[in-house]
Amino acid sequence: MKTQVNAVPFPCDAQSSTFFAALASALLPALGYTEETPFYCAPKGSFCVNCGNCKHSAPQKHQAQLYHDYQTLTGVSFGWAWPEGEPDELIGFIMGHAGLTWRRLSKDTGQDAAYQAIAASIDAGLPTLLKAGAGRNWHVVTGEKNGVLYALRYNGKKPASLPKWFEPFEDAIVITGRCEPTVTLADVLRRVIAVLEQPAHAALEAEIDRRIDEITTENARETAIWLNDRAGFPIEARYHAAVAFSSGETAVNGLQRMTSNKAVKDLFGRIFFSYLADDHDETHGVLWKVWALLGVGPKTGYAVPKNAGGLVMVPETRAELKRLFALVCKNDRDVLAVLREALVLL
Numbered sequence: 001m002k003t004q005v006n007a008v009p010f011p012c013d014a015q016s017s018t019f020f021a022a023l024a025s026a027l028l029p030a031l032g033y034t035e036e037t038p039f040y041c042a043p044k045g046s047f048c049v050n051c052g053n054c055k056h057s058a059p060q061k062h063q064a065q066l067y068h069d070y071q072t073l074t075g076v077s078f079g080w081a082w083p084e085g086e087p088d089e090l091i092g093f094i095m096g097h098a099g100l101t102w103r104r105l106s107k108d109t110g111q112d113a114a115y116q117a118i119a120a121s122i123d124a125g126l127p128t129l130l131k132a133g134a135g136r137n138w139h140v141v142t143g144e145k146n147g148v149l150y151a152l153r154y155n156g157k158k159p160a161s162l163p164k165w166f167e168p169f170e171d172a173i174v175i176t177g178r179c180e181p182t183v184t185l186a187d188v189l190r191r192v193i194a195v196l197e198q199p200a201h202a203a204l205e206a207e208i209d210r211r212i213d214e215i216t217t218e219n220a221r222e223t224a225i226w227l228n229d230r231a232g233f234p235i236e237a238r239y240h241a242a243v244a245f246s247s248g249e250t251a252v253n254g255l256q257r258m259t260s261n262k263a264v265k266d267l268f269g270r271i272f273f274s275y276l277a278d279d280h281d282e283t284h285g286v287l288w289k290v291w292a293l294l295g296v297g298p299k300t301g302y303a304v305p306k307n308a309g310g311l312v313m314v315p316e317t318r319a320e321l322k323r324l325f326a327l328v329c330k331n332d333r334d335v336l337a338v339l340r341e342a343l344v345l346l
Contacts (some may be wrong), residue, residue: 003320004122004142004143004150004159005029005127005142005143006029006142007025007026007029007127007140007142007152007159008023008025008028008060008062008063009025009060009062009074009101009158010022010024010063010140010152010154010155011154011155012024012056012060012061012063012064013064013066013067013156014239015054015064015067015237016236017071017076017082018137018138019086019129019131019138019165019311020067020070020076021067021138021154022066022138022139022140022152022154023066023067023070023094024063024066024067024070024130025063025136025140025152025210026060026127026128026129026175026181026220027070027098027128027186028059028063028066028068028138029125029126029127029128030098030100030126030175031098031099031100034059035057035058035059036058037058037062038062039058039062039065040254041219049054050062050066053330061224065243065244065254067240068241068243068244068254069116069244069254069255069343070094070097070207071237071240071241071244072240072241072243072244072245073093073183073188073191073192073255074090074093074094074191074254075179075191075194075195076237077095077190077222077237077238077241077244078192078195078237078238078332078335079194079195079233079237079241080201080204080230080233080234080242081233086171086173087130088104088195090121091104093175093187093191094182095175095336096182097181097182097183098181099174099179099180099181099182100176100177100178100179101175101176101177101178101179102173102175102176102239102303103117103174103176104171104172104173105117105118105172105174106170106171106175107169107170107227108328111245113145114166114169114172115149115166117172118130118141118144118149118172118330119144121174121176122141122142122143122144123173124176124177126173126174126175126176126177127140127141127142127232127260128141128172128173128174128175129141129146129172129175130151130165130169130171130173131169131171131172132162132165132168132169132170132173133168137152137153137154138154139152139153139162140152141172142159143159148161148163148165148171149161149165150162151165152184153222165192165218170227171189185255185258185259185264185301185346186343186346188255188258188314189339189342190343191345192339193336193339193340193343196333196335196336197336197337199209200328201329201332205325205326207226207327208230208322208325209325210301211223211226211227212227212312212318212321212322213318213333215312215313215318217309217313220308220309220310220312220313221304221308223312224294224304224311224312225308225309227290227294227306227312227321227325228294228302228303228304229286230312230325231290231291231294231296233283233285234283234287234328235283235287235288235291238276238284238331239275239276239284240273240274241271241335242271242272242274242276242282242284243267243276245269245271245272246268246269246271246276247271254321255268256268259346261345261346262343263344264342264346267339267341267342267345268342269337269339270338271335271338274331274334274335274338275314275331277334281327282331283327283328283331283332286324286327286328286331287324287328289320289324290321290324293312293317293320293321293324294308294311295307295311296310309336311346341342
């Protein structure tokens, strides 16, 4: 291989988005993370001392934290479904926060020009995000030689050669260098608040109640599938938000590092109790209860079982489903109030 950039295989931890998982891995070398970069351990309340209680290496821990952070600061963690794509505005916000310059390549760029741009980035020690293949299939290009690209894929253990990479090529985000960050914490809060303020949230809450009220023998299984789809995204996404905002006052990563205002840090800590803390009717635990009512879990591959229609026909189950989804929506409103207060303090 002519040139190679070291990058962490992904995903690390629960990372359903191939884009944000690839992004987190690409950001590590782009931002200068190394094996020696300190990692703050929230459970221990101190920087990692390699106590042996977790299975991840330091780079993997940083990759996971960057996933938490960037999915959250873009507002994606506060929606109910993945965005349709990655527009320039989103990429610009990400790179503005990271302090990186970038350019985007499309199929119209042409194979030779695209290869030269990617090769120049790799030669500078910077990886490239490349989307190729069916669906939102993002890779991290870490090497190139004689027209062939080498890239990490989702669930890949090491970079694989992509000799015919331009045939399925759709998109590439080329990191070109470093710059001063332009996105402030106030910008992040405004963006997240705008997501949580969207009328679609209240409309979805009303639709959940309506669909549960209108369950019949004929539509019971279809409704169970729809409810499972509504639960599947926020159960993971709000978890990432909780970790991103609650990583500790001295965290190298995490959004708390963007301010020295203790009152703001304390407010961010409250998000953990809305989304992740045990026994607080937190979103993560509440949605596990929704899954249980639908018969969903690891044994079903998180898909609804054959008897899901019968389960939701039980009146007590329908009432509990409404109560649980109402808690999820309330938690979002509570977090919205916290972020509004934090923005005023900033």
